[in-house]
Amino acid sequence: MQLSRRSLLKATAVSGAAITLSGGLSATASPSKAAAAPANNYANGTGDWLVGLGLADITGAPAGQGMMGFAQEDQIAHGIRQRYLARAVIFVDKNTNAPLVHVTVDTCAFFANEMDELLSRLQKTYGGRYSKKNVIVTATHNHNSCGGTSRDLAYVLAAKGHQENSFRCEVDGVLEAIARAHKNIAPAQLYLGRSELYNASKNRSISAFNLNPEHDKREMPGGIDPRVWVLRIKRGTKDVGVMTWFATHGTSLTDNNTLVSPDNKGLAAYIWEHDEMGVDYMTTKDPFVAAFIQTNSGDMTPNLWLRKLHPSGPTSDNVLNNAIIAKRQYDACHKAWANAVPLRGSGIATSHRYVDFAHEVVPGKYTVDGKQWRTVPTVMGASGAASSEEDNYESVVYPYIREGNKSPLTKFWDWDRKNQLLDADWDYQSPKLNFLPLGYLPVKGWNPQELPLTIFRLGELVFVCGALEYTIVSGLRCRRLVSKRLGVPMENVIFQGYTNSYCQYCVTPEEYMAMQYEAGECQFGRETLGAHLKHYDAMCDELLGRGKPYKSTTNRAYKANMWIPSWLPAVPADTLPKGKKYGDxxxxxxxxxxxxxxxxxxxxxxxxxxxxxxxxxxxxxxxxxxxxxxxxxxxxxxxxxxxxxxxxxxxxxxxxxxxxxxxxxxxxxxxxxxxxxxxxxxxxxxxxxxxxxxxxxxx
Known part of the structure; x- marks a missing residue:
């Protein structure tokens, strides 16, 4: 996703360093004794797991308000191609009664303020049963959803401020999907399937990818991540749901689209739910639920022709491309679904924490050069402002600023970091041409400086979750570390980005040196990935029962920006031309x-x-x-x-x-x-x- 470049270019005041935010340890294998149990009688039926499923509409304002994803002020919604949904699946461990809530939202992101509101309302309804410890909300990164839902200034500028109507629709819809899943928890069986998909993504920053070591590149044939995972959910002989993971961006419809809509993943879900299973979204109480979920899609584009500022492929028609990429995902996932075998293992375990990514010390064991680094408050680079040229028709700074632009002071910053003369924040952003210091702007940063990380286990599967957009190799390295630490086969470790918050990109330190779009938006600096590895390592210790408690408080950083209003003019009273009536x-x-x-x-x-x-x-x-x-x-x-x-x-x-x-x-x-x-x-x-x-x- 791009930040609001045209609006950010108008930003002037630069002030002190970003606030140190707060977080909390969340490692759990069982719920609180005081937690309210679902109303269902689990004794009825058979199955190795208890599972509930639900979906709900989360479509916001479809007319006269900015859209979310490309952050272009002139991309104003004027209608609906299709409504978009939240898809909730609740897993319950039969032995411990521990729940895990997984929600896929067909939006660009689910922001910190939305997550906080959701958790607050879940607390009021269910007590301590569903909390930050066991609720996962992940976005498909659909670039055709409604804008203005965040409380972070960088993410609402293009929408002309916070738009409460769309915010309420998204949170209310997610809560409704969870409530519906909660009500139909019943015995179920889980099946795991795998396949590969090679014609629904391309690497839009192949020059950066090629800087990675050979052993990493060998894992990603052709510079893409072809892996497809499918979790098939049955109740007896009846299929009731499916969850799929594959890496490709939600940018098929491009920045020319002004109709609120799902992108390729939401459309793939529609094909499975509506076309195959006959779901009527307005009347079905217990529908078949198909969640198409993102993994490490940071450098994966569905626009296969890789044309600069003319996104296209496999045809020149973006709407048709969306349907084709959706169908290819559906076909690959359906193949894995058909060949799925019973999920082995049992039990649910989670480790969760908030990390202050603006002020992390990264030990040498997690860095590429083996030396200690640190992360710094967020800065958008010039190459980030240039946009992803393969997915946009418009770049407001083109041709003056392009992907690949680097700081002319790179050698000095690198020398200074090595010699510790100034130990300036810019040392750790090099070779980025620093463009907009978002983490330093009042009030307390214009985008989140503290972000949630989660690892959860579901039987034999382990999911590694982060809030950023991760390139395929950065996701690979996180999976590799967790696989080794937990003794789980790599094929059973799934990386999931866009989870529980959002703040741009994470690339490998090698990719960072190319300063393509993703590196320019890797805002915490060159060793952002190293900071992730440090914490995922510690979270593995927690899951293994060896870790020390991680001391931090709950995430409340976004409340510093709660003052953000909407400066969009109010919708005026409706009028009619002479002689007409509404509905004519x-x-x-x-x-x-x-x-x-x-x-x-x-x-x-x-x-x-x-x-x-x-x-x-x-x-x-x-x-x-x-x-x-x-x-x-x-x-x-x-x-x-x-x-x-x-x-x-x-x-x-x-x-x-x-x-x-x-x-x-x-x-x-x-x-x-x-x-x-x-x-x-x-x-x-x-x-x-x-x-x-x-x-x-x-x-």
Missing amino acids: VLLPPPATVKRGAKLDVDFQATHLNNKLYRGSTYHEVQKLVGGKWVRIADDFHYDTILDWRRPDGSKTESITRVTWNVPKNQPTGTYRIVLRGDAKNESGKLTHWQGKTKSFKVV
């Missing part, structure tokens, strides 16, 4: 529509943000069945698009277009399009309305 059909459908055709229908409408309809839908495609109108498509469906706009010259009128790309296999019959919304008057009162087209035939 402005562009009607023809009498007949052929299968495979595209149908556009325009309605006189209101601002979509008046009511967000989370868990519901603005529009429906309905079919006449037995004299009754039956919903067959809605906001969640891939075949329809909701496109909102202001007509020329108006700041208060709205037109919403519903597009239906009629499937080639759509049953013939009588159909209509329905749109609903809510009109806001000057006092803020909402009045519901609904519009319907005349019926038409699909032939």
Whole structure:
């Protein structure tokens, strides 16, 4: 993900060093005795594990607000391609009753303030059963989600501040997904499958990758991580869910997209849930859940042609590319799912802590040169400001600043670090051309300086989790260390980034020297990875019962920036052109529509943000069945698009277009399009309305 470059370029005041944040040890193998147990009776059914599954809509404001991922001020949402979801899976150890909550959110990131709000509300509902010790929320890094959900200034500038409406939708939806999973905990069996996928990712920084040692590069054929892991979840003979891990970025739709939507992983989940398993996202209480989860995808792009500032591949159509990359992931994961074998081992164990990455001393045993290093407060490099040129159509600093730009003072900073004359922070950022000192800006840094790390074990599997975007070799080195320390085969250690918070990238020290985009955004300095290895090593000690308690308090750093408002103008009261009413059909459908055709229908409408309809839908495609109108498509469906706009010259009128790309296999019959919304008057009162087209035939 890119920071808000255009807005950050306007930043001026630079002040003292970033605050030292707080954290806490979280190593657990069993819940508190006072923890509330699920209401379910576990005695019913059979299975080696207890598992609950749930999903929920987390789509935020779809009109007139900035999107999250590319951090471009002009990428303003104006509709919905598809709603995006949270997918929760709760595992419970039958022997100890210890739970583990794993949630996959189809957003760019799940920020510290969102995590804190979630944990606070879980505490109120479930007591100490679900806490920071055993709740994992990981993002697919979808670059088409709603912006403004963070409380860190760097991540809300492009969205014009914190947007409470989208923030609430995401947290409420995650809480709802967990609640649904909690209610259906039941005996289940777990199966582990593996496969490989070679045509859904490319290394967008191959020059940096090539600086790694040969023994690392041999693990990554062609500069990619092809590994696919699948956890198949069954209750008796019934499949109820699947969790998959594979590394590729959520940037298929690119920065040209202005429709809120999943990217390739969310679409892959939709293919499995909806197309294969028949999930209706608006009515199914206990649906099949398919979570497509990120691993170490920091340098992995789905735009396979690697064209600079023209992201494309395997075709020149980004929407088609999204579908192709999604289907390739689905196919590879389905292959692993079909060949899955029973998961061996039992039990759940976790180790969790917050680490002050701005002030870590890294011993020589974890550094590339064998000497002591330290990390420093966050700084965006010039090459980070240049953006990932393979995934963006626009770079606001191109061609003046490019990937690969390095500091002209590199030799001096390296000399100073070696000789300890100044021991300046810049010594540890070299060869970065320091561009924006985010960790030094008031108030107490513009992005997180303290981040959570987690290792959890589920039977024979071990998951190593971090909050950054990790290149494939940085993830490999973390897996290798944990594998060795815990005595677990490498193939059973899965790395998972984008977890429980977010603050840019982690690259290997060798990759750092190339100063590609990822290194420019490796903001804590050259030995960011070494700091991770140091703590993962200590966390392995905890899991082995040998570690000393890690002394830190809970993460509250983001509250220093709770003052951040929204400076987006309020949505004005809705108005109508003379002679019109809300719901009027402005562009009607023809009498007949052929299968495979595209149908556009325009309605006189209101601002979509008046009511967000989370868990519901603005529009429906309905079919006449037995004299009754039956919903067959809605906001969640891939075949329809909701496109909102202001007509020329108006700041208060709205037109919403519903597009239906009629499937080639759509049953013939009588159909209509329905749109609903809510009109806001000057006092803020909402009045519901609904519009319907005349019926038409699909032939």
